Amino acid sequence: MPLEGGEAHNRAAMPTVALFVPCYVDQLYPQVAVATLRLLERHGCRVVFPPDQTCCGQPMSNAGQASDAAPLARAFLDTFASYDHVVAPSGSCVAMVKHQYPGLAPDHPALQKVRASTFELCEYLHDVLGVRKVEGRFARTVGLHRSCHGQRELRLASGSERQVPPFDKVKTLLGTLDGIRLVEPARTDECCGFGGTFAATEEAVSCLMGKDRLDEHAKAGAEVITGVDMSCLMHLDGLAKRERRGVRILHVAEVLLGEAA
Amino acid sequence: MSPPTVAAGAHPGGQQAGPFPGHPVAAARFTADVDRAHWHDQALWFVRVKRDRAAAQLPAWERLRELAEGLKAHALANLAGYLEAFEKNATAHGAVVHWARDAQEHNRIVHELLAARGVTRLVKSKSMLTEECGLNPYLEARGVEVVDTDLGERIVQFRHEPPSHIVLPAIHIKKEEIGELFHQELGTEKGASDPKYLTEAARGHLREKFLAAQAGLTGVNFAVADTGAVVVCTNEGNADMGTALPPLHIACMGLEKIVPRAEDLGVFLRLLARSATGQAVTTYTTHFLGPKPGGELHVVLVDNGRSALLARDPFRRALACIRCGACMNTCPVFRRSGGYSYGTTVPGPIGSVLGPTQGPGAHASLPFASTLCGSCADVCPVRIDLHHQLLAWRRVLVEGGYAPTGKTLALRLTAWVFASPWRFALAGRLMRAALRLLPAGLMRRLAGAWGRQRDLPAPPPESFRDLYRRTNGRP
Numbered sequence A: 001m002p003l004e005g006g007e008a009h010n011r012a013a014m015p016t017v018a019l020f021v022p023c024y025v026d027q028l029y030p031q032v033a034v035a036t037l038r039l040l041e042r043h044g045c046r047v048v049f050p051p052d053q054t055c056c057g058q059p060m061s062n063a064g065q066a067s068d069a070a071p072l073a074r075a076f077l078d079t080f081a082s083y084d085h086v087v088a089p090s091g092s093c094v095a096m097v098k099h100q101y102p103g104l105a106p107d108h109p110a111l112q113k114v115r116a117s118t119f120e121l122c123e124y125l126h127d128v129l130g131v132r133k134v135e136g137r138f139a140r141t142v143g144l145h146r147s148c149h150g151q152r153e154l155r156l157a158s159g160s161e162r163q164v165p166p167f168d169k170v171k172t173l174l175g176t177l178d179g180i181r182l183v184e185p186a187r188t189d190e191c192c193g194f195g196g197t198f199a200a201t202e203e204a205v206s207c208l209m210g211k212d213r214l215d216e217h218a219k220a221g222a223e224v225i226t227g228v229d230m231s232c233l234m235h236l237d238g239l240a241k242r243e244r245r246g247v248r249i250l251h252v253a254e255v256l257l258g259e260a261a
Numbered sequence B: 001m002s003p004p005t006v007a008a009g010a011h012p013g014g015q016q017a018g019p020f021p022g023h024p025v026a027a028a029r030f031t032a033d034v035d036r037a038h039w040h041d042q043a044l045w046f047v048r049v050k051r052d053r054a055a056a057q058l059p060a061w062e063r064l065r066e067l068a069e070g071l072k073a074h075a076l077a078n079l080a081g082y083l084e085a086f087e088k089n090a091t092a093h094g095a096v097v098h099w100a101r102d103a104q105e106h107n108r109i110v111h112e113l114l115a116a117r118g119v120t121r122l123v124k125s126k127s128m129l130t131e132e133c134g135l136n137p138y139l140e141a142r143g144v145e146v147v148d149t150d151l152g153e154r155i156v157q158f159r160h161e162p163p164s165h166i167v168l169p170a171i172h173i174k175k176e177e178i179g180e181l182f183h184q185e186l187g188t189e190k191g192a193s194d195p196k197y198l199t200e201a202a203r204g205h206l207r208e209k210f211l212a213a214q215a216g217l218t219g220v221n222f223a224v225a226d227t228g229a230v231v232v233c234t235n236e237g238n239a240d241m242g243t244a245l246p247p248l249h250i251a252c253m254g255l256e257k258i259v260p261r262a263e264d265l266g267v268f269l270r271l272l273a274r275s276a277t278g279q280a281v282t283t284y285t286t287h288f289l290g291p292k293p294g295g296e297l298h299v300v301l302v303d304n305g306r307s308a309l310l311a312r313d314p315f316r317r318a319l320a321c322i323r324c325g326a327c328m329n330t331c332p333v334f335r336r337s338g339g340y341s342y343g344t345t346v347p348g349p350i351g352s353v354l355g356p357t358q359g360p361g362a363h364a365s366l367p368f369a370s371t372l373c374g375s376c377a378d379v380c381p382v383r384i385d386l387h388h389q390l391l392a393w394r395r396v397l398v399e400g401g402y403a404p405t406g407k408t409l410a411l412r413l414t415a416w417v418f419a420s421p422w423r424f425a426l427a428g429r430l431m432r433a434a435l436r437l438l439p440a441g442l443m444r445r446l447a448g449a450w451g452r453q454r455d456l457p458a459p460p461p462e463s464f465r466d467l468y469r470r471t472n473g474r475p
Helices: A023-028 A030-042 A058-062 A066-080 A091-104 A111-117 A121-128 A148-153 A169-175 A203-220 A230-242 A252-256 B023-032 B034-056 B061-077 B079-092 B103-116 B128-133 B135-140 B151-158 B175-186 B195-212 B238-244 B262-276 B306-310 B315-320 B326-330 B332-337 B348-358 B375-379 B386-399 B405-418 B421-437 B440-446 B464-470
Strands: A016-019 A046-048 A085-088 A118-120 A141-145 A181-183 A224-227 A248-251 B096-100 B121-124 B145-148 B215-218 B222-224 B230-234 B248-254 B284-288 B296-302
Touching: A016 A030, A023 A030, A023 A230, A023 B421, A023 B464, A030 A046, A030 A085, A030 A121, A030 A252, A030 B464, A058 A066, A058 A091, A058 B386, A058 B405, A066 A091, A066 A111, A066 B405, A085 A091, A085 A111, A085 A121, A091 A111, A091 A118, A091 A148, A111 A118, A118 A121, A121 A169, A121 A252, A141 A169, A141 A203, A141 A230, A148 B375, A169 A181, A169 A252, A203 A230, A203 B023, A203 B034, A203 B332, A224 A230, A224 A252, A230 A248, A248 A252, B023 B034, B023 B332, B034 B262, B034 B326, B034 B332, B061 B079, B061 B262, B061 B315, B079 B096, B079 B222, B079 B296, B096 B103, B103 B128, B103 B135, B103 B215, B103 B248, B103 B296, B121 B195, B121 B238, B128 B135, B128 B248, B135 B145, B145 B151, B151 B175, B151 B195, B175 B195, B195 B238, B215 B238, B222 B262, B230 B238, B230 B248, B230 B262, B238 B284, B306 B315, B315 B348, B315 B386, B326 B332, B326 B348, B326 B375, B348 B375, B348 B386, B375 B386, B405 B421, B421 B440
Parallel strands: A016 A046, A016 A085, A085 A118, A141 A181, A141 A224, A224 A248, B096 B296, B121 B145, B121 B215, B215 B248, B248 B296
Antiparallel strands: B222 B230, B230 B284
8 A cells, every 4th residue: 555645654664553542432433443543554554452441531530530530541651651652533532641641640650751652643644644645535525523622732723713823734634635625614613512521411501512513514515524533523423313414424534534435 | 707709709690590500500591592592602702703803913912912921920929019019109199099808898998988978879880890799789788879881781780680791791681672671761762772772872871870970980900010000991981981070989909900010001901802802902991090180099909819819729820810701702601601600790711710719619510611622711811721720620629529429429430440441341342232222212311411412322333442352453
């Protein structure tokens, strides 16, 4: 298989990537993990799945239960300490490792190493592998849902709030697929309302936010909504299916593989 | 002594009767009227878009935010010195500076100033501090007529409601409802809802109040340590009208309003109006340096929990807030749940940080009334890390035992399952089997709040880890 990417990469020099599969992706969306693995391999990585991994601890930490999250953070650091790079199909779980682990496992010997070597999938393709063209075809009208933690914790894009030179790593990669038509919702990076336990404890606001996102993507003409976080997409998909909206919801790894072409 | 109540005194929650039910319940009531929730969302999003356009006009926007953050951090770290410098310089220009430990002392000082001069008619311009202190009812109980002269504040005052937003106090009220209110209160034509007509009516009404007032009270946007000036920003000129006519001007401010130098206003004034309403600058920006000839200027410096908050990391950073309201306008939750769903004087993201400072377990639902999307932190002109502060509050509240026990135990059990790859894989298999085998209706009920409006995911036959193992790493 040919290597893609703006810069020439030597397969022998490619690092070993440990696949970090968020717990709910592992159990409910294995196809997203498979797509991530294939995409990384297609771009020349050697990919392994460390079997001891479970959950990064974000549900507990974001609920304020630091003492319940800390053992999971330490186990995660143990599991991933020995790899060159750790890549996950999730902005939120990666942001957890990068930004919350210092408070949860401050003395762990692998803390700084794992924080520095953990990446969201698109960030990894764009920044580390230097991919500037993704080979593949996806002839659909696609709306990108910019999940908040990827957006504002990892800075995958410049964002609508800040006055900085515009960039958008995920959209840049998507835009290089053959046949893809990208459309923008009026509010380019508003939250979908998932928010972890917020989805249940604040059900009313959560669902209204999600329906508003679906409405805006529909208005923009999206046949497919994609994004970097399956959690936001699970919420949007659940709302869309209940109302039989017909929009298809796919993780960005699936779109970048060109599967629906 | 009253408990510390930093900038977010409790109020009865607007139209809701009874004790405040917590954000989820109050928010569900507001969103039950979907059209109204969308109308409220659109009105505030419009302000957010104006803010974006105004910010984009300044190439140095992000640099200004960094400067403002640094200036506030410096002023707060050296607060005592700057407050004393302000007192010295303001006094040198003929102002009288008062120090109030808490809301009660503040109210007493203001009342004594009024009573000593026989004032029974007071006009006020916008001041969230006096809302926090409950000044209006305190004065009214002592025979002083208090008229809020900001149009939005006058509207909510007519309705016996607190402001629902710190910059746009009546944003939750439709113009038709204001038409009906003014018909009853001001005798405007029945059914008239033209904003210009209604504003003219309010203007005439307020003009009489201004002319009859014996004293004017204003809030303070900035107090300048090196000059002793207080700076008041309004769009309606009501602070100017209210202080130009009567001989007595009382300016009330929280301790945190200090900026070190007059030139620092070049940073803050450029940020404030752009962040608040998308204007380049407020219509009126008035610098009060001492009293006018023949008049009196009294400045009341209020602590009311602020110095206690200053000692508390990381929440002390919330004292940098310049009350622009941008975090409310951008918050996707606030826009859809309304200001009263917070049950505090200052609502929204900053209110959810300040609310819990009122005491152990106070306003415990507010730090959870957020998806932690972080938009608030990115619009904040002084770069308060609001969503990280909300997360920090969640930890404090859980440690103090103020989170719902059921949720805490459920997550603790989940953490125990996650702590072992074996238990995790087994639990996953059971969950997928349940999704596959149990009737959809039953699963929906089991999924509780998730399943009422959302379908559950279709369960795959095997997890990724099982697939990976079965295919020897070649799924």
